Every structure is written in structure tokens, then in C-alpha cells.
Amino acid sequence: MPSAPPAVRPARLPEPLFRACGYFLPRLLFLRSRYAPQVGWGDVAVALDGFPCDDLDLASAAFWDEWRRRWTSLGDRYARLAGGSSTAAGRARAARAAAGCYHWAEFMYFDDARRKSRLRGKVREFFLAGLEGADLDFEAGELPAGEAGPEPVPYWLVLPPAHRRPAGPLPCVVLSNGLDSMTEVEVLALAEAYLDRGMAALLFDGPGQGVQVGRTPLRIEMEGVVAALVERLRADRRIASNRLAFFGVSFGGYFALRVARSLGDAFACVVNASGGPRVAPYDELPRRLKDDFRFAFMGGDAADMRVRLAALALDVGGPIGTEVLSVHGALDDIFPLTALEELDRAWGPRHRLLTYPGEAHVCLNMIEAWSLEAADWVAGRLLPPGGPA
Numbered sequence: 001m002p003s004a005p006p007a008v009r010p011a012r013l014p015e016p017l018f019r020a021c022g023y024f025l026p027r028l029l030f031l032r033s034r035y036a037p038q039v040g041w042g043d044v045a046v047a048l049d050g051f052p053c054d055d056l057d058l059a060s061a062a063f064w065d066e067w068r069r070r071w072t073s074l075g076d077r078y079a080r081l082a083g084g085s086s087t088a089a090g091r092a093r094a095a096r097a098a099a100g101c102y103h104w105a106e107f108m109y110f111d112d113a114r115r116k117s118r119l120r121g122k123v124r125e126f127f128l129a130g131l132e133g134a135d136l137d138f139e140a141g142e143l144p145a146g147e148a149g150p151e152p153v154p155y156w157l158v159l160p161p162a163h164r165r166p167a168g169p170l171p172c173v174v175l176s177n178g179l180d181s182m183t184e185v186e187v188l189a190l191a192e193a194y195l196d197r198g199m200a201a202l203l204f205d206g207p208g209q210g211v212q213v214g215r216t217p218l219r220i221e222m223e224g225v226v227a228a229l230v231e232r233l234r235a236d237r238r239i240a241s242n243r244l245a246f247f248g249v250s251f252g253g254y255f256a257l258r259v260a261r262s263l264g265d266a267f268a269c270v271v272n273a274s275g276g277p278r279v280a281p282y283d284e285l286p287r288r289l290k291d292d293f294r295f296a297f298m299g300g301d302a303a304d305m306r307v308r309l310a311a312l313a314l315d316v317g318g319p320i321g322t323e324v325l326s327v328h329g330a331l332d333d334i335f336p337l338t339a340l341e342e343l344d345r346a347w348g349p350r351h352r353l354l355t356y357p358g359e360a361h362v363c364l365n366m367i368e369a370w371s372l373e374a375a376d377w378v379a380g381r382l383l384p385p386g387g388p389a
Helices: 015-020 041-048 061-084 088-106 113-130 183-196 223-234 251-266 287-297 302-310 337-350 361-382
Strands: 137-143 153-159 170-176 200-204 239-249 269-273 323-329 351-356
Touching (some): 041 088, 088 183, 170 223, 223 251, 323 337, 323 361
Parallel strands (some): 239 269, 269 323
Antiparallel strands (some): 137 153, 153 200
């Protein structure tokens, strides 16, 4: 008697994998972007359908290698769709999806720096292809080597759609990456809230950020790069240089606190999304996060990394020259909330701490709510009288 054909079913995310990587799933569906690369729930199901569930150790290299392989395959599928589309809209949509898949392939992959760098290069390649027909003005620039350090610093000045722009020079928000984010993915998605309100956005790849991660060590004194970018904005007549804000997410939030301390007079306000004045002790970090720090810093053994992370601690005393909004999850295991509460007491009325009791790092389940609130808070300080756009 002939055997029955195998059952056919839709692709789905295996339940054990759903439980194991639940923290990351909101990250994959980051905001509801119109310009940044993005994937949908169906992409998650297709990429992860049949994922081997015999070893779901998210700290292991094997897990993230399998994850990388599957998301790369889906990215290649979208790349072929982009190449075969007969319309600009089809090419742009498929290219954005390919860029998103390539980013999720590499974001937690640290075992082969060249492979990770190639994937990040594909993210940028397909992101740029996906801009075809976009109603934003993306202007590429670069701080040459020697201006803000030994490495060149690429950046984009992004102007809001013409119908969103207020009369006169535009206020501008400078936005910074974290350890494993990319400028054209998470940071652009977060920048859209400011672009929608008629503000320009300046996005940059500092040393050890974006496409430079794994090529140059992450620079701790990022305020030197930020100061040079501010000078570029001051020289641009389209920008209201007296109405600037700084935004940093995750480790970029740590940079935001440094900027508030050292460059506060240059910014009307600063947003710190899940950074803090000190990192949890290296030995207490989850294993994969240790790899993340080591890769970004291009650091050595555990003893070396203990010294590097301990050296990050900021002195929170003294006045600051700007207003700061900090958004933090009470369950954050990277930047302890207690350290930020100490800073909140020290900085007094110039610092506002918005805490989500049931959230972890970056408060991913609440990102729609806090990013809206943060953007309105910034708009109230940068936009002309009359309120947010």
C-alpha cells in the first residue's frame, strides 16, 4: 500500500524556539518603519520554520550560526525578487526586505568577522537600493580621518518630507547606534518619529559602529565625533544649530549621557534609551552579550574585558548643561537601573527618568509607546511655538 504523502502545512515558528528567543522577537519587528529595512511575521515564520530545537542555547555559537544561515537564505530570496522586479516599487520593497533579513542574519553573529562584515555590507547595499522613490532627502557625508580621530566617520543628513518641514531652518536630532544595531535599520527606524515631526536627523557610523563594527574598536569618547558633527551642522544654513537634540539607544544611550555631561551646551535636550552610567560587571553578563562587547571593543580575554567595562563608569556628579530624558527597563541586565536612579538624584530637575517595571533592555515590548513619548518630548523643546507637527 503506498505511503501517504507528507502533510503540508504553513511555515511556523517552533514553540520551543518561540519560548527561547521571546526577548528578540520584538526586535525583529522593530517599530513600523516606512523607510528602514524591515521584515514581517511571515518572514520570521519562513526563516525559522523547522529550526532544530534539540539545542536552544542562545549563548552558543552553533545556535547563531544556524540563525545566520536561515536569515541569509531568506535575504537572498528577496535579493532575487528585487533583481527580477519590473517596477521601482517592487525593487524598493524587496530590497528593504533583503536588507532587513541580512541584518537579522548577523546581528548576534560574532564568530567570523569577515562574514559579519560582508553581511553588513549587504544591508547597506540593499538599503540604498530600497531608497528608490523615497520622499526623504538622504545626503551622505564623511568626517575625514584626522578630523575627529584616526578613522573617517561616514554620516547621513536626512531631511524630512517637504510637506512636514516648518518654515525656516530645521531643528535636527543626532542619533547614535548601540553595540549591535545598524544605522540604516534600528537607528533610522527610531529617527522616523523625528522626521515625521518636521525635524532633520543626522545618522552616523562612529568607530566600531554600523558597518565599522569589527573593523575598528568601539570608541568610548564618542563625544569627540559628536562635537565634529555639530560643527558640520552649524555650517549648514538649512539647520537651526541652536535647536539640536541627541538621541542614543542601548550603548548609544551611554554615549548620550557622556554627551550630556561634556557637550550639553550644544544640545537643547538629550534622550538616553536604555543606557546608564555604568555597565553590569563583565562576569555577570550573559555569555552572548560578553561576545558582543568583546567583538565591538575588539578586546582580549575576560581579564581585559573586566578592566575595559569597569573603566566605562561615569561620574554622575555636578550640573549638566541640558535636559535629559532616560527611558529604562527595571529588568535591564546590562545597565543596572540602580545606577541610573543614582544619576537621576544627582542631576535633579534637569533629568527625567521614565521606567518600565516589567521590561528588560531597550523596553522592546513598549518601544512604540516610549519612542512616541520621547519624540513628543523632544519636539516640545526643538520645534517653533505651536507644538509638534
